[in-house]
Every structure is written in C-alpha cells, then in structure tokens.
Amino acid sequence: MSMIEAEINGIPVSVPAGTTILDAAKKVGVKIPTLCYHSDLDAWAACGICVVKVEGSPKMLRACATAIGPGMKVLTHDPEVVEVRRTVLELILSTHPDDCLTCGRSGNCELQSLAADFGIREIPFEKRVTRIEPDTSTGTIVLNPEKCIKCGRCVLVCQQMQGVYALEFIGRGDGTRLAPAADVSLNDSPCIKCGQCSAHCPVGAIFENDQTRVVWNAIKDTSKHCVVQIAPAVRVAIGEAFGMESGELATGQLYAALRRLGFDVVFDTNFSADLTILEEGSEFVKRLTEGGVLPQITSCCPAWTDYMEKFANDFIPNFSSAKSPQQMLGAMAKSYYAEKSAVAAKDMFVVSIMPCTAKKFEVSRDDNMSSTGFQDVDVALTTRELARMIKQAGIDFAALPEEEADSLLGEYSGAGTIFGVTGGVMEAALRSAYFLITKEDLEDVNFMECRGLQGVKEAEIDIKGTKVRIAVAHQMGNVEAVLNRVREAKEKGEDVPWHFIEVMACRGGCIGGGGQPHGATDEIRMKRTAGIYTDDEKSVHRCSHHNPMITKIYEDFLGEPLGHKAHELLHTSYQERLVYKK
Amino acid sequence: MTATAETEKMLTPEIEAFIEKWREKPGNLIMILHRVQEEFGYIPRQAAFEVADALNIPVAKIYGVITFYHFFKLSKPGRNQIAICMGTACYLKGGQDLIDECERILGVGLNTVTEDGEFSVEAVRCIGCCGLAPVLTVNGKVYGGVTTKQISKIIDQYDER
Numbered sequence: 224m225s226m227i228e229a230e231i232n233g234i235p236v237s238v239p240a241g242t243t244i245l246d247a248a249k250k251v252g253v254k255i256p257t258l259c260y261h262s263d264l265d266a267w268a269a270c271g272i273c274v275v276k277v278e279g280s281p282k283m284l285r286a287c288a289t290a291i292g293p294g295m296k297v298l299t300h301d302p303e304v305v306e307v308r309r310t311v312l313e314l315i316l317s318t319h320p321d322d323c324l325t326c327g328r329s330g331n332c333e334l335q336s337l338a339a340d341f342g343i344r345e346i347p348f349e350k351r352v353t354r355i356e357p358d359t360s361t362g363t364i365v366l367n368p369e370k371c372i373k374c375g376r377c378v379l380v381c382q383q384m385q386g387v388y389a390l391e392f393i394g395r396g397d398g399t400r401l402a403p404a405a406d407v408s409l410n411d412s413p414c415i416k417c418g419q420c421s422a423h424c425p426v427g428a429i430f431e432n433d434q435t436r437v438v439w440n441a442i443k444d445t446s447k448h449c450v451v452q453i454a455p456a457v458r459v460a461i462g463e464a465f466g467m468e469s470g471e472l473a474t475g476q477l478y479a480a481l482r483r484l485g486f487d488v489v490f491d492t493n494f495s496a497d498l499t500i501l502e503e504g505s506e507f508v509k510r511l512t513e514g515g516v517l518p519q520i521t522s523c524c525p526a527w528t529d530y531m532e533k534f535a536n537d538f539i540p541n542f543s544s545a546k547s548p549q550q551m552l553g554a555m556a557k558s559y560y561a562e563k564s565a566v567a568a569k570d571m572f573v574v575s576i577m578p579c580t581a582k583k584f585e586v587s588r589d590d591n592m593s594s595t596g597f598q599d600v601d602v603a604l605t606t607r608e609l610a611r612m613i614k615q616a617g618i619d620f621a622a623l624p625e626e627e628a629d630s631l632l633g634e635y636s637g638a639g640t641i642f643g644v645t646g647g648v649m650e651a652a653l654r655s656a657y658f659l660i661t662k663e664d665l666e667d668v669n670f671m672e673c674r675g676l677q678g679v680k681e682a683e684i685d686i687k688g689t690k691v692r693i694a695v696a697h698q699m700g701n702v703e704a705v706l707n708r709v710r711e712a713k714e715k716g717e718d719v720p721w722h723f724i725e726v727m728a729c730r731g732g733c734i735g736g737g738g739q740p741h742g743a744t745d746e747i748r749m750k751r752t753a754g755i756y757t758d759d760e761k762s763v764h765r766c767s768h769h770n771p772m773i774t775k776i777y778e779d780f781l782g783e784p785l786g787h788k789a790h791e792l793l794h795t796s797y798q799e800r801l802v803y804k805k
Numbered sequence: 806m807t808a809t810a811e812t813e814k815m816l817t818p819e820i821e822a823f824i825e826k827w828r829e830k831p832g833n834l835i836m837i838l839h840r841v842q843e844e845f846g847y848i849p850r851q852a853a854f855e856v857a858d859a860l861n862i863p864v865a866k867i868y869g870v871i872t873f874y875h876f877f878k879l880s881k882p883g884r885n886q887i888a889i890c891m892g893t894a895c896y897l898k899g900g901q902d903l904i905d906e907c908e909r910i911l912g913v914g915l916n917t918v919t920e921d922g923e924f925s926v927e928a929v930r931c932i933g934c935c936g937l938a939p940v941l942t943v944n945g946k947v948y949g950g951v952t953t954k955q956i957s958k959i960i961d962q963y964d965e966r
C-alpha cells in the first residue's frame with residue numbers, strides 16, 4: 224500500500240493513500256470536531272463543522288470527506304476556522320428547539336457538547352423551528368423530526384447499513400425533514416425496529432420509547448411479584464454509562480443493582496439462551512438427520528424476524544420455530560417458576576433488560592408471545608433505560624459488590640453468554656449439535672470461524688464425518704445476498720449452499736444493538752465482544768447441554784426438547800406481513 | 806423490496822409499456838414519474854408503490870425524488886392548473902400580487918384545490934420567458950405582462966361553473 228507523506232499543523236504525518244484528513248489528524252493527536260460524520264458510514268459532508276484549511280486551496284475543505292494528498296499542508300485550527308465552525312453551530316442551533324432540559328439526549332447529545340465546547344452563549348440568527356408532531360406509532364422507537372439536524376446518519380444507517388429503507392429525507396432546502404418514506408407512520412413503513420437510527424442519531428430526534436415509569440410503578444405495586452432478566456450483551460456495555468471501560472463485565476453489579484431497584488427475583492436471559500440451544504439445536508439436528516427443510520435459519524433476533532416476515536417470507540419454512548431467549552424466559556417464569564415458587568402467573572410482572580429496541584416490539588408481536596395465558600414478558604427496557612433507572616435510584620453502580628443471579632432461571636453456560644455477539648448463536652448451537660449427533664463432547668469448543676466483524680462468515684464444520692455448512696450474517700444490509708444465494712440454489716435444484724444460517728440485524732450482533740449506550744463504533748464493538756468471550760472462557764460449563772439447571776428443567780417440567788410442553792411454551796410460528804398498508 | 810397490500814392496479818398498460826421501454830436506461834425514474842404525472846396529474850401513493858415494485862427500487866427513493874423536485878405533485882391538482890411564476894424577474898414585476906388576486910377570486914391559497922375541483926394555483930420557478938414578466942400559465946398556456954385586473958378575465962375563460 225502506498226503511503227502519503229503530508230503535514231498537519233506543521234506535524235509530519237505518514238498514512239496509507241485514501242486516508243481522510245480527519246483520520247490522519249487523529250494519528251497526530253489532533254481532534255477535528257465532527258457532527259454528521261460517523262465511522263460506520265460513508266462521509267456525507269452535511270454539516271460542515273470539520274472544515275480545515277489546506278495550503279494552496281482557496282476554500283476550506285471538509286476533513287471527513289477529503290483524502291489527504293502527498294505534500295498537503297493542512298491547518299486544522301486557527302481563529303478563522305474556529306469562527307466558521309462557530310457560525311455553522313449557530314446556524315444549526317437557530318433551527319433546533321431549545322428544550323435541552325427535557326430532551327432524552329441531554330447530557331450526551333453531540334450537538335449540546337459542541338455548543339458547550341464552542342462556548343455558544345447566544346444565537347445571532349432568527350430562530351426558526353418547524354413544529355412537527357413526534358411519531359410514536361411503533362411503541363419502540365420515537366421519531367421527533369423537530370429536533371433533526373439533517374445530518375443524514377439515520378437515513379444512511381437505515382438504507383445503506385440495514386437495507387431497510389424505512390427512513391428518507393422528504394422535501395428540499397430548509398423544508399427538508401426526516402420522515403418514514405411515503406410519509407406514512409413509522410409503523411406502516413418497512414421499519415424493523417432495530418433502532419440503529421436511534422443508536423446513531425447525534426441528537427434527540429430518534430430515541431427509544433421510555434417505559435421506565437411503567438416498571439417503577441410495577442416495582443412499587445406490592446401485589447406484583449417483579450421478575451427481571453438481563454440479556455447477554457447488556458453486561459458488557461452498561462458500565463459505559465457509569466464510567467467503566469467498554470467490554471468490562473458487569474454481570475455481578477447488574478444483579479446487585481436490580482435487587483436494589485426492588486426486583487423480587489433476578490434471572491438471566493443467558494439461562495434461556497441455553498434453553499434456546501437445546502430446542503433450536505435439537506430442531507437443527509432433526510432437520511439435518513431426518514430430512515427437514517434446510518437451511519435452518521435462526522430466529523432469536525426480532526428485527527430480523529420482522530424483516531423476514533415482511534421482505535423474505537419465502538423463508539418462513541426455514542425459520543427455527545424456537546422462540547427467542549427473552550420470550551423463553553418469560554414463558555418459563557410464568558409457568559415453571561410460578562409452579563415452583565407458588566406465585567401465580569397473574570401476579571407476576573416480567574421485565575427484561577435488552578440491548579435492543581425491537582425486543583419492545585417482540586413482547587407483543589403475536590399471540591404466541593402469550594403462551595402462559597398472560598403476556599409472557601410484560602415490558603422490555605433497553606440498556607439505556609436501565610442505566611437511567613440506576614441513576615435515578617442513586618446507586619453507585621461501579622462500586623457495587625458482585626452478586627449472583629437467582630436460581631432456577633439464572634445459571635448459565637458460556638454458550639448462553641455468547642448469544643450476545645455475531646456468530647455466538649451458531650457457535651453455541653454447534654457445541655451442542657456436535658454432542659447431539661455424536662453423543663460425544665468436543666475437545667475444543669471454540670469455533671473461531673464464527674467470530675469477528677466480517678459481514679458474512681462461512682465455514683464447513685466436520686462433525687465426525689457429517690459436513691455441516693454454516694453462514695453467519697450480521698448488519699441487516701448484508702443478509703439479502705445470503706438469502707439470494709439460497710434462492711438461486713433452490714431455483715437451479717442444487718444442493719443448499721449452507722445447512723444453518725445465523726442472522727443478527729445489528730452490526731457486531733446484540734453488543735452493537737440499537738438499545739445499547741450511545742457511541743458504538745467498531746472499536747467499542749470489539750471491546751464489548753472481547754468481554755463476552757471472556758465471560759464464556761471463565762464459565763464452568765461452556766456448552767448449553769452441560770448447564771445442570773437446563774437438565775433439571777427438562778427433568779422437572781419440560782420433558783424433552785421439542786416435546787409437547789416445549790412446543791406449547793417455547794416455540795412459535797411466522798406469518799407474511801404487508802408493509803405500506805395504507 | 807416492497808411487499809405492498811394487494812389493491813387494484815393503478816398503472817395503465819400504456820404506463821407499464823413505458824416502464825418496460827425505460828427499464829434499463831439511466832435516469833429512468835424521473836422519466837417514468839413524468840409519465841405517471843402526465844396520466845394522473847400528480848403521483849398517487851399507490852402509483853409510487855407500483856413503480857417501486859416494477860423497478861425493484863425502494864419506495865423511499867421515489868419519495869426522495871418526488872418531494873425534492875417541485876414539479877412533482879403529491880396531491881391531485883384542480884382541473885385547471887394556474888401556475889404563477891415567482892422567478893426573479895416575475896417576482897420583481899409583482900408575481901406575488903397575481904397570487905394574491907387569484908386567492909381573492911378563487912377563495913383558496915397556494916397549492917390548494919377549489920372545493921369543486923375546478924382550479925388550483927401554484928407558484929413555480931422561472932418558466933423561461935422573463936421578457937414577458939410577470940407571467941402565469943393556465944394548463945400550459947402562457948399569459949405575459951399580466952396585471953391584477955386581467956386575472957378575473959383569464960379565469961373566466963376556463964370557468965365552466
């Protein structure tokens with residue numbers, strides 16, 4: 224690779240050809256302010272705050288969208304550049320509401336911090352804010368276009384990264400506004416509720432539907448027995464809201480914090496992830512050995528399930544009928560745990576803490592989610608909402624002593640915890656499928672082929688002579704190509720390209736979920752991922768079928784995987800869904 | 806990309822043939838949308854869905870285009886469409902006065918259709934005959950050097966009420 228020699232603020236820099244001025248500046252310790260730019264996306268150069276001077280150029284250039292050239296002399300900061308940036312900010316602020324104090328992003332808003340850094344004290348321009356009603360139609364993500372600064376991140380995320388095309392800019396010039404395409408409500412649009420728009424929005428224009436007060440009220444209600452579960456990916460990210468490092472495991476602190484908040488019993492979605500593996504793994508082995516529909520496709524990501532039902536419903540027969548771990552835990556709490564604890568299901572309130580906005584949609588997506596006669600999970604909160612509750616309760620999170628989860632639905636194996644990363648469901652399934660097929664355990668349980676941030680990962684696994692071809696895709700926009708290969712093979716009457724496919728809608732898997740603390744980049748995703756694998760490695764049991772509490776739940780209650788009771792409580796079905804109903 | 810609800814097809818066989826002709830050509834979307842608007846007077850939502858299906862492009866892209874260009878209309882205009890030029894020359898020569906007079910006579914403002922569906926008024930950008938400013942068109946026919954006094958006479962020519 225050819226290297227470019229240039230100068231930034233008089234400091235020599237050597238970077239590979241194609242590097243932007245923005246990235247080159249980082250290398251020499253210079254931080255150029257940005258607002259619309261996000262490292263996940265192609266530079267869109269919408270805001271103009273990253274302008275710099277380049278010797279010989281009559282105009283200022285945008286550092287995010289300009290590749291550094293050989294011999295270039297860049298000046299990133301001088302009074303004139305700072306003044307231009309200030310004006311850009313003042314102009315943006317002149318069309319932005321001033322209700323910071325009641326905004327969901329107050330305290331971690333990128334516009335607010337820039338305004339603070341630049342010491343903006345007054346706006347010299349006429350204030351012009353177009354009133355637009357928020358769109359709350361999905362019950363998961365709230366669109367508040369009034370606060371939109373037209374940075375373009377959400378539109379690029381929705382279209383380029385996710386391939387969903389729910390969001391688009393409507394209109395032009397200063398009449399431009401963010402809206403679901405065709406100006407329908409978000410719920411009638413192709414939106415799959417993945418929440419990546421909310422995770423990427425720099426301001427308060429898109430955020431999760433805050434349900435913390437519903438949960439506070441349930442905790443306060445003495446007639447309710449409050450059950451809580453935490454998803455795998457939450458434990459490696461929530462610490463970020465309390466000054467901990469990304470990826471630092473906070474499982475023990477989470478259990479402790481949830482008890483202090485007042486939950487009566489603390490369970491772990493990792494337990495039901497193990498349960499999912501027993502069901503989904505058995506289903507796979509059955510399809511593989513008895514000639515069922517292949518490839519089997521994972522179904523634990525509700526945004527992906529929603530996408531499939533809308534845009535790829537020719538794959539309904541391929542979808543694993545196993546419910547997601549969130550729903551399995553809800554169903555087990557209101558049946559098995561109700562039986563063991565003698566607390567009636569009707570008196571139980573099940574809350575789940577999820578890295579995900581689509582999980583809010585999943586809890587009531589159809590009747591199968593009420594398999595116990597009640598809604599199995601009452602409310603799903605995102606990691607961000609839980610962090611706020613912990614702060615409201617005055618809990619010094621980082622200083623909490625580590626506690627354990629409650630028994631029956633709390634113990635988990637390493638296979639359960641890796642559900643939180645791309646490739647994790649596949650790896651966990653393979654660990655148990657190997658046992659189910661050969662009746663022997665793996666010597667080395669690590670399937671490195673499943674790991675990493677590559678968009679689509681493929682491998683052929685040799686299970687003592689049985690060749691199993693797998694594919695792992697994450698970030699919704701990468702999935703269509705995988706599906707198309709399956710469709711092609713089917714049309715040509717060829718053998719299926721893969722036997723088992725895992726899909727997660729968010730980049731990196733749930734650790735990069737739409738409900739996680741803001742600011743995820745690949746660097747942060749990799750740290751969170753490392754935290755998950757650390758949790759796996761330090762687990763006593765690494766395979767779901769070794770989790771003694773899983774053995775117990777089948778002995779005590781469920782019977783056998785794919786059995787009658789399991790089907791009633793742990794499996795679901797899918798249907799075609801139309802978009803643009805209007 | 807668009808699993809839309811099954812409703813009666815809106816695009817005529819002629820438009821479908823037009824789409825086929827333009828399918829592989831660059832810039833086809835704008836041409837096809839022009840053709841759709843020629844047929845219906847605007848871009849009905851259902852037609853946008855059907856174009857999206859036919860070209861296998863997201864509805865979002867179509868709405869990005871039709872809301873970006875002023876030419877495309879999202880709602881049905883009046884049977885008679887009055888377009889008043891607000892380009893620089895016409896603006897300076899009193900284009901706004903013509904708009905106000907139309908509003909006074911018809912009782913509806915810009916981009917609104919009279920209750921009986923007969924007239925709608927829109928402001929447009931330069932239509933390329935600045936020498937005649939101020940200019941308006943009715944159903945494409947150009948009227949130059951228009952004064953506010955002439956407006957009611959022009960409207961009367963089209964009024965079949």
